[in-house]
Amino acid sequence: MTKEGYKLGYEENEFENKTIEDIIKDYGKKQYEVRQSTQTPTINPIKDFNIENNEQLIVHFLASLFFRNGFHRLPAKVPESLLLDRDKYKNPKDQPTINIDDNLEFTEYLIRNLDAIFGLFPLEFNFTDEKGDKNKIKVPNISEALIEILGLLLGVQSNTDANIAIGMKTLVEAAKAGNASIIASDIARANAEYLGYKSKETQKEIPYSFTPNQTNLKDSLKDSKQKIVSFENVDKDNLTDDIKNILIAAQIIKAALVQPFNGADGFMTGDSIRDLKKDFQDKYNEEWESLLDYYANPNNANKPFKNAKIKDKSIPNNP
Structure with a gap:
């Protein structure tokens, strides 16, 4: 057993093929007791150990840094890209994987995927307005893009609220106009029938x-001419011509039936003249009968010619 292996707590046959990383992992496992779960490896709180020499202190310190930074989980197998191509891979597990062997490679993998997710900045594109003028738009970073989008959304929200209020008022006015047009159409049809x-x-x-x-809205707002179904009058004459004919007929009837009465006093119809002549004839007949009775009645003591006989030879008036 070597002196270094003894100081670090290894037997001679255990220490011969150990690398520095192996030794750090061994100490880390003892310190944190790595527990494998179905999702992500977790570590328990660090345990207390008796440190007997400087070598063990240095290895324990390195093991803490190694495990706390997650280097013990390397090499790791990760998806080739964080942007899943769902048209190509229906199941996320079918996506190809790559191996991450060190922290620098993981940092490179992370930056590459973040760049793919956020896209290329600064963004530059051309915008053509309603007048046909082209404007170049430049967005330097995500923050300014979000500010621009947020400002537009707030403006759209304000305009949307106003448009909703205008739309509701327009619906009310449209309903009133529709009712008025239906009433006007019914009146016009009734006049036509009358x-x-x-x-x-x-x-x-x-x-x-x-x-x-x-x-699109731009083309919808353009002026146009459209055809509708309407009605037209097919009579050859109009109301003015009919009124003229009625007036002419009235003049003819007036000339035939109306006669002058006392000159400037106006005119009388034929029925009025007939009634007046009948009244006059009745009165005349009564006076005539009275005159005959005065001269021919034998009981009249005041008659001037007592032996006179009167015979009525007048022609009966039968109007």
């Missing part, structure tokens, strides 16, 4: 302030 003019369906092109059936 007036009796003929109409037929026809296509009509009207201007719109938007373009339907577009795939």
